[in-house]
Amino acid sequence: MLDVVTFGETMVMMNPVESGNLKYIYDYKKQLGGAESNFAISLSRLGHQVGWFSKLGKDPHGEYIKSFIQGEGVDTSQVKFTSQAPTGLFFKERKELGESNVYYYRHNSAASKMKPEDLSEEYISQAKYLHLTGITPALSDSCYKTILEAINIAKENNVNISFDPNLRLKLWSKEKMNEVMLDLFEKVDIVLPGIEEGEILLGTDNPTEIADEILDLGAEIVVVKLGAEGALVANKNNKEKVAGYNVEKVVDPIGAGDGFAAGFISAQLRGKDLVESTKLANAVGAFATTVIGDVEGLPTREEVEIFTGKKDVINR
Ligand SMILES: Nc1ncnc2c1ncn2[C@@H]1O[C@H](COP(=O)(O)OP(=O)(O)OP(=O)(O)O)[C@@H](O)[C@H]1O
Numbered sequence: 001m002l003d004v005v006t007f008g009e010t011m012v013m014m015n016p017v018e019s020g021n022l023k024y025i026y027d028y029k030k031q032l033g034g035a036e037s038n039f040a041i042s043l044s045r046l047g048h049q050v051g052w053f054s055k056l057g058k059d060p061h062g063e064y065i066k067s068f069i070q071g072e073g074v075d076t077s078q079v080k081f082t083s084q085a086p087t088g089l090f091f092k093e094r095k096e097l098g099e100s101n102v103y104y105y106r107h108n109s110a111a112s113k114m115k116p117e118d119l120s121e122e123y124i125s126q127a128k129y130l131h132l133t134g135i136t137p138a139l140s141d142s143c144y145k146t147i148l149e150a151i152n153i154a155k156e157n158n159v160n161i162s163f164d165p166n167l168r169l170k171l172w173s174k175e176k177m178n179e180v181m182l183d184l185f186e187k188v189d190i191v192l193p194g195i196e197e198g199e200i201l202l203g204t205d206n207p208t209e210i211a212d213e214i215l216d217l218g219a220e221i222v223v224v225k226l227g228a229e230g231a232l233v234a235n236k237n238n239k240e241k242v243a244g245y246n247v248e249k250v251v252d253p254i255g256a257g258d259g260f261a262a263g264f265i266s267a268q269l270r271g272k273d274l275v276e277s278t279k280l281a282n283a284v285g286a287f288a289t290t291v292i293g294d295v296e297g298l299p300t301r302e303e304v305e306i307f308t309g310k311k312d313v314i315n316r
């Protein structure tokens with residue numbers, strides 16, 4: 001039995017050892033990144049049974065990705081390999097001034113070849129949650145169809161669907177993206193947008209308005225991420241702002257949203273209410289900002305309990 005199933009593209013990530021324009025960067029640390037596998041790893045560390053799958057290239061990068069994710073305790077039994085396309089790759093660029101950048105080498109990647117026939121109804125239907133992101137439908141038409149089929153399977157089997165828009169403007173046109181995202185908001189149960197995403201998709205950066213618009217489209221729960229400030233959690237009856245945790249040194253906020261989503265679903269699985277779930281989401285999101293990689297900073301259940309004062313620790 002799995003608590004959660006998720007799928008999407010995970011790439012080898014070339015992470016510069018120093019910050020600055022990549023033109024002058026020669027040394028990189030090889031890591032991995034993919035919104036859905038970041039989420040799966042985070043949930044696994046929080047003590048849940050989680051399955052992640054994808055299509056990987058039959059190459060050393062694909063093997064590295066599968067064994068790393070498996071090594072984190074995530075079920076990878078549904079992962080497929082193909083020799084028709086390579087595993088995707090991306091480079092991060094960190095700047096001391098201005099925002100970080102990413103450069104993708106993922107067009108026509110193995111993951112972009114995922115298709116509805118790759119899905120196993122038996123596998124998805126055993127989970128309590130199916131977690132999807134807005135990255136997958138941007139990868140290819142067949143990936144978009146795969147997302148729609150996964151949603152059908154989940155609905156037919158009473159599996160809750162959580163959805164993180166994770167807008168990637170480098171991957172598709174804004175028009176197509178907006179159309180697909182609004183349609184998906186109607187089909188899923190929990191939506192976890194950021195403020196910037198609300199602005200792009202709904203034309204408002206007001207958290208209450210973002211939540212209301214997505215609830216009106218059909219979602220049951222909306223959690224609007226507010227960066228260092230925390231998040232606003234809402235359903236039809238209630239809206240509450242839940243303060244974030246203070247992080248003294250934010251090293252890299254990319255990936256915080258994936259940990260946030262995992263924290264929220266973890267607490268929901270344990271029967272916590274919306275505010276408690278958002279508190280855990282904020283705590284896991286805060287941890288994720290403290291390291292350069294996407295997954296290395298994600299906390300175990302014990303670490304997060306110590307951080308939030310729910311458990312005492314003796315260090316020496
Ligand atoms: N500087 C910070 N200090 C404390 N917590 C933070 C900080 N930045 C992010 N978080 C936590 O992580 C959550 C998600 O961060 P953010 O709002 O940046 O999401 P996002 O834009 O979806 O991120 P991503 O880059 O992963 O897509 C926040 O709601 C908050 O709980």
Ligand SMILES: O=C(O)C(=O)C[C@H](O)[C@H](O)CO
Pocket residue numbers: 009032033034035036038102135168254255256257258294
């Ligand atoms: O950018 C993407 O598409 C990724 O999935 C890579 C990163 O790990 C992701 O952005 C973090 O949320």
